[in-house]
Amino acid sequence: MTTLLEVEDLRVEFLTDAGPARPAVNGVDLRLGAGETLALLGESGSGKSVTSRALMGLVDFPGVVRGSIRFDGTELVDAPDRTLRRVRGTGIGMVFQDSLDSLNPVYTVGAQLTEALQVRMGMTRADARSRSVELLEAVGIVDAEQRVDAYPHQFSGGMRQRVCIAMAVALRPRLLIADEPTTALDVTVQAGILRLLRGLTEDTGMAMVFVTHDLAVAKQVAERVMVMFDGRAVEEGSIGNVFAAPSHPYTRRLLSAHPGRARHWRDLTKGEARDDDGEETHRAG
Amino acid sequence: MWTFLRRRLLTSGISLVGVVVVVFFLARITGSPASLYLPESATQEQIDQFNRLNGLDDPVLVQFWNFLVGAVRLDFGDSIWQRRPALEVALSAMPPTLSLAGIALALSIVIALVAGSVAALFRFRGPDRVISVTTLTISSIPDFWFALVGILVLAVNLRVLPTSGYATPEAWILPTATLMLAPVGVLTQVVRGAMIDALGAGFVQNARARGYGRVRLVARHALRNAALPIVSVAGDRAAGMVNGSIIVGSVFAFPGIGTVILGAVLNRDFSVIQASVFVVGVGVILVNIVVDAVYALIDPRVRLGAGRSS
Structure with missing residues (x-):
């Protein structure tokens, strides 16, 4: 398996007036092969979300990222904005926890999808539009032809998260980072979203880093798990092994x-x- | 939408009537016009005749009734001072006021959008500090002081601008700047705050995660969401321009509704006071309706009625 993502000694600190605070991420190593799915498991404040944001270069001042993140051979830490922009979306896609907040409330779902396809994939308006409908169908939105002109607030939470997933996979990323995508959803809706993500990774050969605090969810989507605690990766291995014989006290x-x-x-x-x-x-x- | 508009017009109409009624009685507290227009040596006979001619000899409540009957037909009586319909006096003062207020507000909004966005992008860093301190200082300057010092420095000492008038473009510079003082500072702070919120919102982060450039993030994704508070404050400032226009009218002798109101009060020209207040009131109501319409235009959740909003 070729290595898609290679993270070495990742450290993220947030500067305060009193100097650097305790690091949010403190020396994380991570390796992910193409098409592989990894669950990043940990409690609130363990650094899992900051890690996932750092992979996208989305940690802003006063946050400082050190170490190395190589995606497909390209170094992303301290990379110029142009490099990051090229990787974001088409290289690494992202789905966030809060689907309502993730979509722009003043534009229709279709406008946001077509914008992404036009800007990042260079599609024509008409192509982008029909592709948007296809994508909405692919993530399980019924009546996609009509719903493409609806605004985010006119969708339910689960449907909105499906739209966010459509938006992320529209750019055909080789890696999808899903940051607690089902945490805000109820359990039955959650199961549907997890099935969708699993199906998408299997169909497209897309790798996935799935951030969650939920053991059951981690088990449903990933083969491999990395457990984070206090900014460190305390344990890593296949889900079965880690769950059957946890070696770290945490x-x-x-x-x-x-x-x-x-x-x-x-x-x-x-x-x-x-x-x-x-x-x-x-x-x- | 129509029920909303109807309700809006009804409530606005009630406040307008309230204001006009209050002004009717307040104006009469200032004293009798007769003592102002007639020489001190005037006989009681002459005073009575003056009052009869101007409809001021009736009891106040009868005058009030006559006023209401006339006002319904938009007849506010004649100006004692200018001997022509009061409404005409008030309306003829509106074009210069509207032009001045429009220019001042438009410039304020443009400056605030640029300065506020830059401050938001560089939050808590150098450019933000400079912009915030500057705009807060500017908006803290009293407008009458600025107007007088402006005349002293630029018109009297340096002789680069005229002291008053409105016929030449240069004459508009100081009045416009005076009117802009308060709105520029407040609007810049509002734009900064709204942009910081919008730029930090999940959908902008998400758009960023799709690889969009900074200009697209600010101009397409953040700005339209930040527009709502900006529009409300701009609408509020537009209404507040009436106050500014009184300062500008008296200091720069700039013709407009401010000058008319000031003159009418000093001349105890009751019908002009009432007509002017009515015209300004209608203007404020229109501004508010426009603000609401812009809301609906910008935000589909307002237009379509949202079950939930973020």
């Missing part, structure tokens, strides 16, 4: 925090945890 605590098949709160207070297959894995310390 991963163990994280897994035990998951209710699994507990039927009653009393099951939880005993500190026992089971993974989704019902196997008893360990006792929390």
Whole structure:
């Protein structure tokens, strides 16, 4: 498998008036092959979202990024704006958590899709428009022909996230970064979005970094998982191995925090945890 | 949309009537026109005759009734001072006022858009600090002080601009600058704040993640979303231009509604005061309706009625 993304010793700090704060990301190494899916797992504040933003060069002043991020051979840390703009969208696509906030409220969904296709893929207006309808159909929007002229606020949360996914895959990125794309959605809608993302990665051979705090979600989309804690990658490996035999104490605590098949709160207070297959894995310390 | 417009016109109409009524009584507190227009030696007979001629001999409530009956037909009576219909006096003063206010507001908006956007892009850094301090200083200068110092320095000492008038383009410079003082500062701060919000919004970050350039991000994606607060404040400032026009009218002898109102108050020309207040009131209502229409034009959530908004 060829290496698509290679991150070495990634550090992100946010400068404050009192000097640099504690680093949000503190020496993360990451390697991702073409077509591979990696789940970036961690609690709030573990640095997973900042890592994903750093991959896109979206960390702004007062944030400072150090280390190395090589995408397809191109170094992105401290790269000129032109290089970053070329990689963004067509090289690396991104789907954010808040789908309402991710779409411009004053333009129709179709206008935003066609804009992306025209500006970044050099399509003509007419081509871009028919391609937009196809894309909306592909992500499971019914009546795409009509819905293309609707505004973001006229879609439900799940449908909006599908539109965001359509917008990201429209530019045929080789890597998709999904930053908690299902966190704001309810469980039934979430399952549909996860199936869609899985299907898209399988069909297009697109690699994916899936950021989440949810073990069950990570398991549904990825083969490989990297667990982050306090800005560091504490554990990495195939999902099966990591979940079955967590080596780092934090991963163990994280897994035990998951209710699994507990039927009653009393099951939880005993500190026992089971993974989704019902196997008893360990006792929390 | 039509129900909205109807409701809007109704509530605006009620406030307009309220203002005109209050002004009717306030004007009469200033004193009797007779004591101003007739010489001090005038006999009681002459005073009575003057009052009868100008309809000022009736009890105040009867005068008020006559005024209301006339006002419904847009007849505010004749100006005591100028001997022509009061409404005509007020309306004839509007073109210069509207031109001056329009130019001042348009320039303020353009400057504020550029300065505010630059400040937002360089938030908390050098350019932002310079722009914020400068615009806040400018908007803190009292307009009457600026007008007088402007005349002293540019017209009297340096002799580059005329002290008053409005026939030549140079004569418009100081009045325009005086009217711009307050709006430029406030609007720049509003643009800066709205642009910072819009640039930090998820959809701009998302657009950036699609590889768009900075100009596209600012001009197409951020600006239109930042426009709503800018439009409301600009509308508010447009209404506030009436106050500025009184300063400009008195200091620069710039003809306009400000000069007319000032003159009418000093001359106890009740019908002109009432007609002017009415004309200005209608103007403010129109500005507000235009602001609402622009809202609907800019934001589909206003136009289509949003279930949810961000």
